[in-house]
Amino acid sequence: MIRFENVTKSYAGGAVKAVDDLSLEIDGGKVFGFLGPNGAGKTTTIKMMTGILNPDAGKIWLEGIDLDRDPIEAKRLFGFVPDTFEMFERLTGLEYLNFLADLYRVGNAERKAHMDKYLPLYELESAIGQQIRSFSHGMKQKLQIIGSLIHQPRIWILDEPMVGLDPASMHALKQEMREYCESGKTVFFSTHVLDVAERLCDEIGIIRKGKLIAQGEPEALMKTDRAETLEDLFLNLTEKEA
Ligand SMILES: Nc1ncnc2c1ncn2[C@@H]1O[C@H](COP(=O)(O)OP(=O)(O)OP(=O)(O)O)[C@@H](O)[C@H]1O
Ligand SMILES: [Mg+2]
Secondary structure, X not given: OEEEEEEEEEEHHHOEEEEEEEEEEEOOOOEEEEXXXXXXXXHHHHHHXXXXXXXXXXXXXXXXXXXXXXXXXXXXXXXXXXXXXXXOOOOEHHXXXXXXXXXXXXXXXHHHHHHHHHHHHOOOXXXXXXXXXXXXXHXXXXXXXXXXXXXXXXXXXXXXXXXXXXXXXXXXXXXXXXXXXXXXXXXXXXXXXXXXXXXXXXXXXXXXXXXEEEEEOHHHHHHHOXXXXXXXXXXXXXXXXX
């Protein structure tokens, strides 16, 4: 469960309002797709829900835990794949995964089972002993994805996770996202790939200029707007003048 209540964030001393009075509730057991044009406020929202940025106003709860009051407790609950690659480049892939497992206090048997499952799935077995600086963009992305799940978090947050993935890895990721929410966990991801969002998401939210302009099941939203596809709906909603 994720809850935002009247969350606002500005940059540059208030000159840029990146997120404007956002209220949003996402139940467990759902894949939630966060959509919006470039600069709409998706990454800013994600940075606030992961505690990287503090909101100027408003509150955020993860599984009922107030992120501002119990930040460490709240941070234990999620796994995060950012849209950047600020990784420890001199670590090997294996050292990186073990570092994360240590951080989240994951036992030896669980971390081994995790790697046995995910390294073949994302075809990283042969590279995992190499330093991260030798990895390609897609390989780094896959390592971040595997690392983000090492502690089997209740909430899985991903910022544009599909960028740079090859078709097999993209398929594996989509499947994992679907399966992940089955046990009541929540998946929250941002994307520009609307046909994937249409098929994958139980619910979507569309943000434009920092404001949430639509939220609901893709099918229902498309029907209300008489749109044939999520792309049509997105273009209808985001091209309207504020
Ligand atoms: N560090 C920053 N300093 C100043 N302005 C920023 C900063 N980060 C983001 N912004 C501004 O905040 C607004 C929202 O940016 P944000 O990165 O949240 O958008 P986004 O929806 O993730 O876009 P994209 O689809 O391009 O990733 C934009 O106007 C952007 O220029
Ligand atoms: Mg972004």
